Amino acid sequence: MIKPELAKVARVEIVTYDKQWPSDFRDMAASLQALLGPEIIAIDHVGSTAVPGLSAKPLVDIDVTLPSREHVLAAVTTMERAGYENRGNRYEEDVFAFMMRSTTPQRRVYLLPQGNETHQKRLLFRDYLIGHPQVAAEYSALKQKLAHQYAYDGDAYTRAKADFVNDVVVKAGSAK
Template identity: 60%
Template sequence: MPERVEIVPYDAAWPAHFREIAARLKTLLGDRVLDIQHIGSTSIPGMAAKPLIDIDVIMPAAADVIDACPLMEAAGYEPRGNRYDADIFAFMKRTPTRRQRVYLCPEGHATHHRRIQFRDYLRTHPQAAAEYQALKLKLAEAFEYDGDGYTAAKAAFVNDVVARARKR
């Protein structure tokens, strides 16, 4: 059965959850980790979001990403493949108190850079953040059990924000 697209009010505990997860990932993956970034709506203060912490883990090269995949699986992360871009592998972990989606990314990857541009723009442009939140709430209703449709329906807005961010 498809999972429900659920948007919940902002939780002030999300940044702390990210820090806890990031520390565990750093221990798990070791020196291959160059950076760990909180991405997605839970990384934007005040933003309603899916109750899911999204994380990009930056590694030196695509080979490091591939080498890290078995470590993620052994630690209980469900492999989700590279659905969005070559060289980026996604993993999901569900616990009783929180869910997390981790993307292993090679350094310099354009997708990671776009995610950071989007996040940072919304953090510094409250009107754009409010528009995005309203869109997410509307789309969560329209695509209640269609996560891929929900994500696809946000693409034009996301692309527009990234384009604005690049002009800054």
């Protein structure tokens, strides 16, 4: 039985890779392009759903790169009006996170300015996992273990993955 204080907390759920995720991303990217317009520099599929075969939360992570912090701030209201839940600043001062829970799969969109370090690290991590299936398998096993260990604490789950992620980013950066 779930403790009452945990009833409203989202469970950390890891599911097997869904071959539909790339298509879901393309549809989401098209809707974001239509919503935010020609100011967009890039829309990237990041996170575990972007790595073929990798188990993941059923949640598509998307980075939307805009020309500047001012463009990011201007897009916040547009995202909110479109039904995205504003999750505030994440990672760096210039990164704004938004959730859309009413879609399947859910989507988490990050708006960030061009040249953003967090975005560059996400791309390095994603691309390294794609190019190194054994490392992706190790990450999948770690995520399964941590999802069980921190079933109702998403922040602790994320913190517990940090060393692995940071190590991969360093390897990926030195491999370039």
